[in-house]
Amino acid sequence: MPPDLGSLVPADAPVMLIDPRGEAVPHDTYALPSGEALLAAYGALTLSRRVNDQASALVRQGRLAVYPSSHGQEACQVAAAQVLTADDWLFPTYRDTAALVTRGLDPVEVLVLLKGDWHCGYDPYAHKVAPQATPLATQLPHAVGVAHAARLKGEPTVVMALCGDGATSEGDFHEALNFAAVFRAPVVFFVQNNQYAISVPLARQSAAPSLAHKGVGYGVPGIRVDGNDAAALLAVLGAAVARARDGGGPQLVEAHTYRIQAHTNADDASRYRDDDEVGAWLERDPVTRLEAYLTGRGLLTPERAAAGARRADEVAAAMRAGLSRDAEPDPDQLFAHVYATPTPQLVAQAALIADELGRETGD
Numbered sequence: 001m002p003p004d005l006g007s008l009v010p011a012d013a014p015v016m017l018i019d020p021r022g023e024a025v026p027h028d029t030y031a032l033p034s035g036e037a038l039l040a041a042y043g044a045l046t047l048s049r050r051v052n053d054q055a056s057a058l059v060r061q062g063r064l065a066v067y068p069s070s071h072g073q074e075a076c077q078v079a080a081a082q083v084l085t086a087d088d089w090l091f092p093t094y095r096d097t098a099a100l101v102t103r104g105l106d107p108v109e110v111l112v113l114l115k116g117d118w119h120c121g122y123d124p125y126a127h128k129v130a131p132q133a134t135p136l137a138t139q140l141p142h143a144v145g146v147a148h149a150a151r152l153k154g155e156p157t158v159v160m161a162l163c164g165d166g167a168t169s170e171g172d173f174h175e176a177l178n179f180a181a182v183f184r185a186p187v188v189f190f191v192q193n194n195q196y197a198i199s200v201p202l203a204r205q206s207a208a209p210s211l212a213h214k215g216v217g218y219g220v221p222g223i224r225v226d227g228n229d230a231a232a233l234l235a236v237l238g239a240a241v242a243r244a245r246d247g248g249g250p251q252l253v254e255a256h257t258y259r260i261q262a263h264t265n266a267d268d269a270s271r272y273r274d275d276d277e278v279g280a281w282l283e284r285d286p287v288t289r290l291e292a293y294l295t296g297r298g299l300l301t302p303e304r305a306a307a308g309a310r311r312a313d314e315v316a317a318a319m320r321a322g323l324s325r326d327a328e329p330d331p332d333q334l335f336a337h338v339y340a341t342p343t344p345q346l347v348a349q350a351a352l353i354a355d356e357l358g359r360e361t362g363d
Helices: 035-060 074-082 097-102 107-115 139-152 171-182 211-218 230-245 275-282 286-296 302-324 344-361
Strands: 089-091 159-164 187-193 222-226 251-256
Touching (some): 035 074, 035 107, 035 286, 035 302, 074 097, 074 159, 074 230, 074 286, 089 139, 171 187, 211 222, 211 251, 222 230, 230 286
Parallel strands (some): 089 159, 159 187, 187 251, 222 251
């Protein structure tokens, strides 16, 4: 039976559990996560902010070729990673470094993509994290495929598929939602609506009432959440993951957030937005917001805050050291990861390179 229309349409207002001043906001459906969960989120937020700032500095130093900062929208990525189990899969975009670090990956391994050393510097299977996708929305059908395969095998795996507002205009977004809905794949589509697809504002991308409303046409329930409220994100995404794991099928979650910094270091954001707009979103910063709530209730002590800052500094120092080392190219790697079983042409090319290098070195 097709779903009831009322169960698909998102509410008018995004879910909020902690307001920008750090005060709790009662909600009829979602409860505040535990103090322990919020402290873990705060630790991940402060670490993610430090990773973002350090990566941006490394670009200026010439150690990274480019970096798409998620400064200001870290709560989305932290929550997306924290609501998953070790057996669930995460499908990120190029801007989701904070999600990968929260998942437990080494930032140096994550960022070699943006240094230009590897297309993917970590083992996706070991971490259950797909390679970061630079093309918009191409990871979404792949995420649905993994979720559908898990369902066919009877595994309790849930897939978290991240994308931005611009990706919802791509054909891959349509195909992924349609396939997931028809086959009731256990996947959560999580749209981080940071208001711009590079320089194109949301109003020039979509005429839908909200991006969460796009799920209605596929039979996928949509929900909107304050993307700078870590508590609301943990509650909404956690419920969506639990629903998918219980056989409820896919869900589309839209987080309303903002990219404080430029699209990348190659972008001049002042050409399409003004300082007043940015300033208004700075007042809703996810880090200071959660900090105010935790401090006001005596949960975040000065000692705990200092320990988190020290850990963030240690990670940043390791990033500087790891990404300042020059790669040592191995010619064999040109051929090792093209096909699972090398073709005769690749074997011949590898032998030719080995012969030429051998003659140059006298080996």
